[in-house]
Amino acid sequence: MSNLLICPSCGKECEKLIRSLCPACFSAKYDLFEMPLVFHVRVCPECGAFYHKNKWEDGENIEEIIMMLSREVLLINTDIDNVSVGMQPVARTPYIYDLYVDVDGTIEGVPVYKDGKTEVRIKREACDMCSRKAGGYFEAVIQIRGTNRQPSKEELSECRKLTSATLEQLDRKGDKLAFVSDIVELKEGTDYYIGSTNAARQLCRRIIDLYGGTVSESYTLAGMKDGKEAYRTTFAMRLPEFKKGDVIYYDGKVIEIRNCARRITGICLADGSGFFEESDVMKNVIRLGNVDEDAMDAVLISEEGNAVQVLDPVTFETVTIRKPMVFNALPGSEIKVFRSEYGLFALRSRPQNGPAY
Ligand SMILES: [Zn+2]
Ligand SMILES: [Zn+2]
Incomplete structure (x- = not known):
């Protein structure tokens, strides 16, 4: 036995009323x-x-x-x-x-x-940050330079990669001004115009972690922002005087530099011993060249114990020199040597076309 109710609005029968109306009338009204x-x-x-x-x-x-x-x-x-x-x-x-x-x-x-x-x-429409970016907004300039030299192409391209990776990461963490508004390439280095001072400072720290070197900050008044004086910060970065692969004459030794972030480490080319020195105590250093830029090919004549005989590529005389630690050439093939006024040095074998390390 059904218990039907009558809707007072439409007069139809239904099983249940909502607010005294059938569901259809209720939906129409409310x-x-x-x-x-x-x-x-x-x-x-x-x-x-x-x-x-x-x-x-x-x-x-x-x-x-x-x-x-x-x-x-x-x-x-x-x-x-x-x-x-x-x-x-x-x-x-x-x-x-x-x-x-x-x-x-x-x-x-x-x-x-x-x-x-x-x-x-x-x-x-462009958001505030993107319109600032498009408008060339910047709070800081990073000037990347070398100490008594120009930064190498490799260093500048590494800095560029590090810049985009660092700023992307900071942007994701919420620093919406972590962007580059301009890059100016100069003969003596590169200038980066950065939206946020904090991002620029962190970027300098990462470049120093990678290459060593120093940074100094200076400030210039750039106008008013929200009723306060606004400053622009210039970060003057100096990459260290020497870089990986440089060959130097220091303290009576010819040294191939392996690493120069914070401390300088390397290998003495004459006897293969390790070299380790704080960069700021090194005075009277002569840079002889770089193993990547200045190495020459020399024919290997023979190999015996810790020594190799090679044909000097300039004088064509047979010279006996120390065999490097990493060495896998066969007599008759060419090996890399570094020639300087302090003698001829065999360089360690490295992967073909691979990076020098
Ligand atoms: Zn109804
Ligand atoms: Zn945007």
Whole structure:
């Protein structure tokens, strides 16, 4: 035996009334949810940030941004229990999305459901940070130079890689000014114009970790910012006088430098002994060349014990010199030698076309 009720509004019979109405009349009279017909989303085409509550926030996926912002403008009738909301944005053009919304739940135990559609208009505009970047904004300049020399091409290209990796990492950590607004290449080195002073300082630290050297900071007044005096910082970086692969004459020895970050280490080419010295105590150093730039080919005649006989590539005399620790050439083949006023030295074998190390 059914227990049917009569809806006072439409007169139909139904099993249960909500707020004294049948579910159909209830849904017609009360909105289960409200949503603006059209709403706007501002997205930065450069970095994907979106505008939210008066500021730019990081974003990646446009559909997730639409759903997140939609949830904030969606008003669900507070009488509904067990609410579940479905949303699906569908791109009509890159600038207009249709957002399909459906809401279901129960009111007084009776299931209710409503769906609808909203138009989302995407406005693409540069966020604050990207417009600063485009406008050449910078707080700091890093000047990369060498000590009594020019930085090598290899050093400058490593610095460039380190710069983009470091700034990318700092940007991900939240330093939105961690960008390069300009790079100026000069005869004596490279200048980097950096958005954030803090990022520039960290970058200098990493370059010093890699190559050694020093940095000094100076400040110039650049105007006012938020009622305070704003300064620009110049980081004058000096890469060390010597770099990996340099051959120097110091303290009566010819030394191939292996590493010069903070301390100088190397190998004495005459006897293969290790060399280790703090760079600031080294005075009267003569740079003889670099094993990568100045090595010559010499024919190996024979190898015996700790010695090798080679044909001097300039005088064509047979010379007996010390065999390097790492050595795998056969008589008749060519080996790398370093020639200087202090004698001829055999260099250790290294992988063909591979990096010198
Ligand atoms: Zn009714
Ligand atoms: Zn942006």
